[in-house]
Amino acid sequence: MSLIGSEVKPFAAKAYHNGDFIDVTEENFKGKWSVVCFYPADFTFVCPTELEDLQNEYATLKELGAEVYSVSTDTHFTHKAWHDHSEAISKIEYVMIGDPSQKLSRNFDVLNEEEGLADRGTFIIDPDGIIQTVEVNAGGIGRDASTVVSKLRAAQYVRTNPGEVCPAKWEEGSATLKPSLDLVGKI
Template identity: 65%
Template structure:
């Protein structure tokens, strides 16, 4: 069953952010857009390239009022150690959530039988409802700029009822207003 248009289930976990351990919960996403980026494990290969890409684009997400959370089944202690030893991960300013109990990974239906999370991205609206999901295989890295484009489209659609964003839509480009008149003409 798809999680699209379903609310994020309650959770509470420890995270590493801005040099501190902090508690993060579903209450922290209420009233704002959020992105959850699940990845298999700290100290791996594709994961640091993705998380660094997110770090390099984090300011753009923040300008839109979007909070970013990375999540793996590692502990918040492991996240700190990785942050302290990797130049790529050292750039991260967003919360790195530890999910050693697998509660969050199960809530997002992203937990593998091995106990690691799949490589999944979830866009969540201010009501805490999942509006976008992307899941890729282990070796396929994600692109933060493409995620940013999808978040902008989700925000646009939420703010403009009756309009939709076509393929490759970018901020400021023309949208569509679905109607009987458009059927068979696109």
């Protein structure tokens, strides 16, 4: 069943953020745009490259009014240790959520039950707490955070411009489409 258009389910988790441990719930995903990035595990190989790339886009995502959350089934304590010992992860300024109960990973349908780890899932959530985009990759396929920026811009445009849609490779300021009978079979 698709998660697109569904509201984020209730959860409570501990997270590591800028030297502190904080509490995070589904309420944190409301009132602003949110990007939630699940990954398999701390102290691994592809994961730090993705999270560092996400940090490289963090300022742009913040300018667009979004907060970023990374999530793995590790604890918030493990996130801190990784942050303290990895050159790539030490750069991270966004919230790193621990999900040792695996509830959040189950809620977003990215838990690999056999391994007890989250798949590589990226979700963009609107200010109402509704999931607007879902991307899930196999474990060996890293993600490109610049595509998250593009998808966020498109989701924001569609939200503020009802009746318009963004075609493939849409960039901010370029033409959109207005679905109508006149367009059927002409694109």
